[in-house]
Amino acid sequence: MKVLLRNPKRELEVDGPVRVNALLARLEINRESVIVIRGDTLVPGDAVLEDDDVVEIRPVISGGAS
Amino acid sequence: MKCTVCKQPAIIDLRRHNANFCVEHFLRFCRDQVAKAIKDHSMIEPSDRVLVAVSGGKDSLAVWDILVELGYQADGLYIGLGIGEYSESSGELARAFARERGLHLNEVDLPGDHGFDIPSGSKAARRVPCSACGLSKRHIFDEAARTGGYDVVVTGHNLDDEAAVLFGNVLRWQTDYLGRQLPVLPARHGFPRKVKPLIRLGEREMAAYCVLRGIDYIVEECPMAEGNRHLGYKEALNAIEAASPGSKHDFYHGFLARASARFTPQAEAEQEGLEPCARCGAPTPGEVCAFCKLVERATGSGAVPVSLGRRG
Numbered sequence: 001m002k003v004l005l006r007n008p009k010r011e012l013e014v015d016g017p018v019r020v021n022a023l024l025a026r027l028e029i030n031r032e033s034v035i036v037i038r039g040d041t042l043v044p045g046d047a048v049l050e051d052d053d054v055v056e057i058r059p060v061i062s063g064g065a066s
Numbered sequence: 067m068k069c070t071v072c073k074q075p076a077i078i079d080l081r082r083h084n085a086n087f088c089v090e091h092f093l094r095f096c097r098d099q100v101a102k103a104i105k106d107h108s109m110i111e112p113s114d115r116v117l118v119a120v121s122g123g124k125d126s127l128a129v130w131d132i133l134v135e136l137g138y139q140a141d142g143l144y145i146g147l148g149i150g151e152y153s154e155s156s157g158e159l160a161r162a163f164a165r166e167r168g169l170h171l172n173e174v175d176l177p178g179d180h181g182f183d184i185p186s187g188s189k190a191a192r193r194v195p196c197s198a199c200g201l202s203k204r205h206i207f208d209e210a211a212r213t214g215g216y217d218v219v220v221t222g223h224n225l226d227d228e229a230a231v232l233f234g235n236v237l238r239w240q241t242d243y244l245g246r247q248l249p250v251l252p253a254r255h256g257f258p259r260k261v262k263p264l265i266r267l268g269e270r271e272m273a274a275y276c277v278l279r280g281i282d283y284i285v286e287e288c289p290m291a292e293g294n295r296h297l298g299y300k301e302a303l304n305a306i307e308a309a310s311p312g313s314k315h316d317f318y319h320g321f322l323a324r325a326s327a328r329f330t331p332q333a334e335a336e337q338e339g340l341e342p343c344a345r346c347g348a349p350t351p352g353e354v355c356a357f358c359k360l361v362e363r364a365t366g367s368g369a370v371p372v373s374l375g376r377r378g
Contacts, residue, residue, distance in 0.1 A: 007287060032304040035078075035273050042077040042274055044067045044086065060273040061226070061300050062123055062287060 001053040003027075016051040023049065024057070034059055078274050081311035089278050096275050099266040100132045107249045109261035110218055116140040117216040117258075119207050120163075120171065122156030124276045124283040125222030127163050129264050131279060133220065134169065140220070143210050145203055146175040148183025149290060156284045163281065172214065174206050180361055184290060187364030195290035198360060205348060205357035211258035218253075224264040224272055229314040230299040232321055245333025248326060255340045255349040268314065269300075 003012040003023070014023065020043055024031050036043050037056040049055055067076040069088035076086035080095075087095055104110050110133075118130040120142040133140040144160040147153050157173075164171035177183045180202075182190070188198035211219050228247070235243045253259040264272065276283050291297065306313045336351070343355035350356070361367070 006285060030301075030304050030308050032270060032307045033301070035270060035277065037277055040277070040280070041089065042277060044076050044079045046067045046079075058273060058277075058285060059287075060124075060269040061297060061304070062125075062269065062291075 001049055001051055001055065004054070004056040006057075006059055014049075016053065017048045019045070020047050020049060021045040027057070029057060033061055077278070078271075080271070082268075082307070082315055084311075092274065093278060096128075096267060096271060097132055097135055100129070100263045101136060103249065103263050103266045104136075104261075107261070109250055109263055110138060110220075112137070114138070114217040115215060116218050116220055117172075117207070117211050117214065118142045118220045119203065119222070120144045120160045121222070122159040122284045123222070124272045124281070125224050125227075125264060125269070127160070127222075127281050127283050128272045128275045128279075129220060129222045130163070130169070131167075131281060132275075133263070134167070141170040141172060141214075141216070143172040143174065143207060145206050146173065146177070147199060147202070148175075148177040148187075149185060149288065152284070152286065152289055155286075159282055159284055172210060174210065176202060176206075180365075181367065182361065182364035187360070188290075190366065191360050191363035193360065194294075196294055196296075198364070199290065201356055201360060205346075205355070207260075208257055208348060209346075212256065216258060218259045218261055220261055220263060222264055222272075223262040224267055224269055225314055225318060226269040226300055226303070227296075228262070228265055229303055229318045230296045232318055233299045233303060234295060241329050242332055242336065244326065245329035245331070247321075248330075249322065255337065256342070256347070257349060265318070266315075 001014055001016045003014050005012065020036050021031060024034070031045060034057050037058060038053060043055065067079060067086050068074065069076045069091050070085040071091040072088060074088045077089055078092055079086045110116060116133060116138050118126060118133065118140050120126045120130060122144070130140055130142055142160065142164055144157060146157055160171060184195055184199050188195040191198060207219050232247060235247060249262045249265050251260040303314050339351055340349040342348070343350045343358055344353050345358040346355060348355045348357065
């Protein structure tokens with residue numbers, strides 16, 4: 001599957017099937033810091049991602065001091 | 067994974083609530099959390115004219131969307147900060163959001179209206195960019211609320227923002243800041259009331275809300291904020307949250323319930339000594355407010371003309 005990452009923008013190819021939480025663990029990404037988007041909706045931690053999926057792992061942390 | 071409410075397939079799991087939601091019940095959950103924050107802290111009256119501080123980011127657009135959904139009369143204010151492509155993109159997203167929903171967006175352009183942008187102005191004034199930016203935004207929001215006749219200014223600070231600020235204030239025992247870290251700052255001395263309706267929702271929920279509502283927001287981090295202290299605090303708190311869900315909520319809301327009142331007398335005493343700024347009329351502990359000093363240093367303009375009779 002194609003995995004889109006941000007900050008900096010990059011793309012990874014990952015073999016499916018794999019659960020969202022397992023993918024995040026493999027990429028050493030804290031699940032509290034991201035949302036995972038497939039199409040125009042979200043996928044929860046236990047969802048299985050297939051080989052032909054395109055998913056975005058989007059960071060949610062933002063902001064200056066005020 | 068099933069929705070905790072309706073047992074249909076869930077799209078998000080919220081471990082601190084020990085709950086999973088489908089789209090419909092997640093959106094309802096977000097609106098309910100905002101309504102509860104507003105009610106619990108008496109943030110907004112139904113008749114209030116509301117001004118939302120809009121950055122083009124997920125939090126400010128989401129809070130504006132939710133307030134309108136809840137039936138409040140809410141306009142937006144976007145400030146062009148002159149941070150290159152980042153400001154151009156965020157401004158376009160704020161304008162598109164307002165246009166598509168038929169909402170009114172006020173705009174102030176920092177370079178055009180005050181003669182400096184954040185990157186060069188903060189350098190000239192020898193201030194950290196986030197500090198110059200926060201100071202400018204607070205001043206301009208106050209001013210816009212006063213001149214526009216708004217009762218309350220809403221900001222998109224969420225649970226993660228407030229927990230990170232609290233973490234920093236506790237780490238250094240900044241008791242004056244602890245006394246002012248409240249979800250509602252009442253109107254006084256010419257400052258409008260300021261409220262934070264997103265204190266019960268985290269950043270992950272706000273990003274999810276925007277995706278599910280089709281709200282296009284600026285995902286890229288502000289280039290001036292890169293590596294700042296608060297981002298580090300957020301990462302540290304998220305590491306704790308991953309191991310112990312609910313920690314951020316308990317840290318911040320426990321502070322509000324059991325500790326913040328210990329620090330408010332000091333903050334209130336500081337507020338009592340405020341006088342109108344000699345140049346712009348904004349309340350300040352000195353003769354000239356911090357924003358007017360920043361403008362002087364950032365533009366190298368020397369003294370800004372004194373505007374008389376601007377405030378009563």
